[in-house]
Amino acid sequence: MQRRLIERYESRTPESKRLFDAARKVIPGGVEGSMKHYSPYPLTFSRASGALLQDADGHEYVDYLLSFGALMLGHGHPAVVEAARRVFADYGTSAFGLASPVEVQLAEVVHELYPSVEELRFTNSGLEATLLAVRLGIAASGRDVVAKFEGHYHGGHEQVLLSVSPDPRRAGPAARPSPVPASLGLPEYFAEHTVVLPFNDYDACEAILIAERDRVGVVVMEPMEAGYVPADPVFLRRLRDLTARLGMVLVFDEVKTGFRVRLGGAQEYYGVQADLTALGKILGGGLPIGAVGGRREILELASPLRTGGAVFHSGTFNGNPLSVCAGLATLKILRGPGVFDGVLQATERLRERIEELGQAAGFAVRTVGVGAVFDVLFTEGDVTDYRSRSAADKERRLTLDFLLMERGIFSKPLNRFSLSTVHTGEILARTEEAFAQSFTELREMEAAR
Template sequence: MTDLTYTHPTSNSYALYELAKQVIPGGVQGNIKYYDPYPLSFASAKGAWLKDVDDHDYVDYLLSFGALILGHGHSVVKQAVEEVWDTYGTSSFGVPYPLELTMGKKIKSLYPSIQQVRFTNSGLEATLLAIRLGMAYTEKSSIAKFAGHYHGGHEQVLVSTQPIINDGTHPRQVSESRGLPDYYLDHTIVLPFNDTETSERILRENQDRIGVVILEPLQSGYIPANPQFLQHLRRVTKELGMVLIFDEVKTGFRVRLGGAQELYDIQPDLTSLGKVLGGGFPIGAVGGRKDILEMTAPRPNAPHDVVFHSGTFNGNPMSLLSGLRTIEFLQDGDHYGMLLKMTENLRQEVERLGKRYGLPIKTVGEGSIFNLVFVNEQEGNGARPWDIVAAEQSADHRRLRGQLDFLLMEHGVFSKPYNRFSLSLAHDEKAIQHTLDAFEKSFAALIKRG
């Protein structure tokens, strides 16, 4: 429990939380969805806006954890849902149909590293399959992941997902859940993000057992990899025969249409996608090298000699068509350019306002995702770039950012406390102006509190 609390009326959210707790553990459908003192409950959404159960409106920067790149209830998505009923007459075939091929080709056209693709129902399932493919391909026993990187809630990757400050040593393997057999800690090696030397040393020391290296190319979707670090990781994994997986569930279609791999111009062996890909409906996908993906192709004469993958709703038309129409809309005219420009402008304006109020606030991110960090004035001067993870763990940042997020909620801006900001094409001038007004009022209140 922190001492942070709402500064606007939220009694209906509180009452609902108290009731929900009787039926739903912690009142939430996932641990990441909880925050102290209790999460807000929402009644409806439209475009860039959310309405809570106390009738308070917010510009939404959580956007279902980044999934809704067109905002809530976009006409393109609504039409896609209608089109599914009109064209197919069902929400799930459960067996092959032509749209799977169309969507597969669309993904291939945007992600040159992807030669073949399989759909799943979530990002979690996508990283699960990608890792299984990599392990089968290399016939090794362990994976390597980076400290602070989240790949969904399955056993192999629920290790050291909390950011830790890199001190140049081997990061500890920390279990993030009870019920995780020791096996997974023993078979998940943790590397320090953006530390080329230490990562390479650990990979070489464990080269006989590591088959897969998985990472978020931008940690938590907004902390960029150093390009040389990523290029080096690509070279070393290739040399050591390890399968490199870019988990682009957050960054896919968001930092660039072609994901972080377009931004960095690096081709991983496998990519996991999700969120935006479903246009607001559940989805995940694994794409990559044909020789690896082919291992999931059924072999009726040798049914056990395959990488097993299946799922009742894999590739269902609601998710695929909503996602396809969303991507087409992003590609239409200058829509995507507008989204990136709008994000950049918002970042600049927030930093400018921060400066005006004497607050050391910086924005960090790429494309349509960013986060806000309070930086110690002494850092970042001269040659040494400031360390985002360290800055985020400083007492000053935790205190100021926490207070800011609750003030922003009071003034009608929501991102979930401490969370990154994601933008959508529904964030029009009115929403952005409302956001800047909210920042201004919140900064003024922060200063007043001292």
């Protein structure tokens, strides 16, 4: 990106830089996770309210990161604050360690919204949810190789930390991708026990899965790649049938798409049911949570009541009342008449405006997504999988993101845009104005080169 824009960023955000430098002394890279970094240093935020964020230097932003999509009611929604307060008022604690009366209620709500979820277990994160889903799938199928899709992210555990964002030149043929480790420190075992599939290419998936039918027990996927690239409905249905025929457990990782694409996730949108579903993010109403649910006979493998051994799963904070009650409060609001549809309509309208404004400034730009999430891609080609996604112009998008930040719009550079119930009226108008100005400046910068 242009040096001038970086300098403008640095001169606007000295306090974020100071806090980043201090953090780097005690925290690797100054961040609590690989995905929380961007160059030259990420903003530090000190306050948030509704749809707005404030950084450590006092600048205000409309938040489209929304804690990586977790905050469907925006920041500090009164119903969530009240739910958290009531947990202490009613129970006198944030955690019993064992059961509380409320986790069953949230399990029942999830079951109503996701009929494929006959039983479920809560975890503390999406990562833990997909980890348990894979373990259950291996136990249920009796086969220990996992098939995952190129470019799909399921949290940072070994079995799925392959081919998350590989360099396409190092990732083998498009129809037969090879597993590329996404981290140092991954034992060879995992590349040897992972098969990588190409999204939206049914014939290639069928050929790979039939060839590997004696080894692969679990197929895990984001039903919308990266949370926003739709599966072709026929592809998804045929994959569902194929995995059933081959005795493979199909896992939909709906940590991103759950309660965001539709209230009932991508599976509601497509009318296709997985054997197991991983959930997280919005389910906890802004507090840490995850869940794995699905077919009863698979979930029952984790029951300690089972004779002859069980799938191990436990966690100090699993089902803690703070996360569960924040989740219940959030879902109650989202299920209110017109509420979720309102977010869908706002997203639709914003996407149209962004495309109009970008095209008016002369860019081949498109928004891709379903429901209350989308990405902005500078590309002329169709976006259907990891490789077509990778062909979009990232440099231009990065520049746009820094121009938007200067005008008070934040999604984290190169990240998706998520909306919430509080992204309405003035917030959207402000966003459109910022996009209009940013596209214009982007055009001028490119013309001046």
